[in-house]
Amino acid sequence: MTLFRVFAATFLLVSLVVLNSPTFAVGHTSNNPFGFIHRLEGSRRGQSIEGLRDAKHYLQKFGYYLNDDHKDTNVATTTTHQNDDEFDEFLEAAIKRYQLTHRIPVSGALDRATTAQMMIPRCGVSDHGLVVMTVLLAEDQNKSEDYRFFKGKPKWNKNHLRYKFPKSNPPAGLKEATIKAAVARAFRSWENVTELTFENVGGRAKADMQISFYSRDHGDGFPFDGPNGTTAHAFQPRYGRLHYDADEKWSDDPSPMEMDLESIGVHEIGHTLGLLHSDDEAAIMYPYLNYGQIKRKLQSADVKGIRKLYGLP
Numbered sequence: 001m002t003l004f005r006v007f008a009a010t011f012l013l014v015s016l017v018v019l020n021s022p023t024f025a026v027g028h029t030s031n032n033p034f035g036f037i038h039r040l041e042g043s044r045r046g047q048s049i050e051g052l053r054d055a056k057h058y059l060q061k062f063g064y065y066l067n068d069d070h071k072d073t074n075v076a077t078t079t080t081h082q083n084d085d086e087f088d089e090f091l092e093a094a095i096k097r098y099q100l101t102h103r104i105p106v107s108g109a110l111d112r113a114t115t116a117q118m119m120i121p122r123c124g125v126s127d128h129g130l131v132v133m134t135v136l137l138a139e140d141q142n143k144s145e146d147y148r149f150f151k152g153k154p155k156w157n158k159n160h161l162r163y164k165f166p167k168s169n170p171p172a173g174l175k176e177a178t179i180k181a182a183v184a185r186a187f188r189s190w191e192n193v194t195e196l197t198f199e200n201v202g203g204r205a206k207a208d209m210q211i212s213f214y215s216r217d218h219g220d221g222f223p224f225d226g227p228n229g230t231t232a233h234a235f236q237p238r239y240g241r242l243h244y245d246a247d248e249k250w251s252d253d254p255s256p257m258e259m260d261l262e263s264i265g266v267h268e269i270g271h272t273l274g275l276l277h278s279d280d281e282a283a284i285m286y287p288y289l290n291y292g293q294i295k296r297k298l299q300s301a302d303v304k305g306i307r308k309l310y311g312l313p
């Protein structure tokens with residue numbers, strides 16, 4: 001009996017280790033919400049391939065379906081093929097915008113360079129503003145800015161901002177102190193280049209910003225998707241909500257199979273301060289960040305953007 005228990009426990013342990021091993025970092029596994037993209041590699045206009053509907057929804061969710069006025073549009077209003085697997089002209093146009101935005105040769109097909117980019121874990125906030133800017137830039141070579149603001153340029157109307165961690169449910173294996181220290185460092189990066197100051201006021205106090213970990217559907221209309229896929233999101237000023245996906249593996253010193261708390265924190269704080277995505281791959285406000293990647297230092301696009309928004313030279 002005892003021996004059986006030891007055996008059973010060992011077996012369970014081995015299963016857990018196996019379940020947690022590399023599948024996490026490899027992009028094209030069944031438990032990766034962006035894994036479907038891998039199967040679509042090589043597809044092009046005129047074809048019908050199972051899963052193309054998911055590519056349409058991905059490109060719509062992240063802002064690549066535009067109408068003639070460059071407004072963000074629902075696939076359903078653009079095409080009758082929103083829920084089928086037809087590679088139509090609207091999907092091709094959305095892929096071209098995606099390729100243009102991410103500086104991939106524009107083929108309009110789901111070639112390898114495009115599918116590889118699409119499968120990288122990313123921020124859940126739409127790239128819409130960035131896509132519009134890219135499309136307009138392609139039409140007018142004279143304009144050039146590598147930062148972008150929310151519509152109407154919302155920003156905070158005071159320089160001292162208070163934040164808190166209202167829900168103390170750190171993902172298993174992660175210490176609350178580790179999270180708080182990483183987030184504090186992320187705030188400091190923005191403090192260093194602006195006149196803004198940030199203060200952690202503790203769980204019960206009134207705060208401007210709230211930082212939480214959530215799984216799947218959490219009531220704000222932007223459900224998370226489990227491990228990989230979208231890893232975090234945040235809202236524009238002055239809503240002040242910053243959410244980490246609790247199903248990712250988080251760390252302040254990430255292995256290739258963990259996500260960096262501070263890198264994602266700096267990016268998402270950028271949204272809560274009023275910045276949208278940048279197409280500069282080096283910028284903190286670039287929407288994609290892989291497991292194991294560390295990117296904590298603000299780049300010139302980020303600094304120029306935030307200083308412009310808050311009226312600093």
Ligand SMILES: [Zn+2]
Pocket residue numbers: 123124125267268271277287
């Ligand atoms: Zn983002």
Ligand SMILES: [Zn+2]
Pocket residue numbers: 214218220222233243
């Ligand atoms: Zn959320």
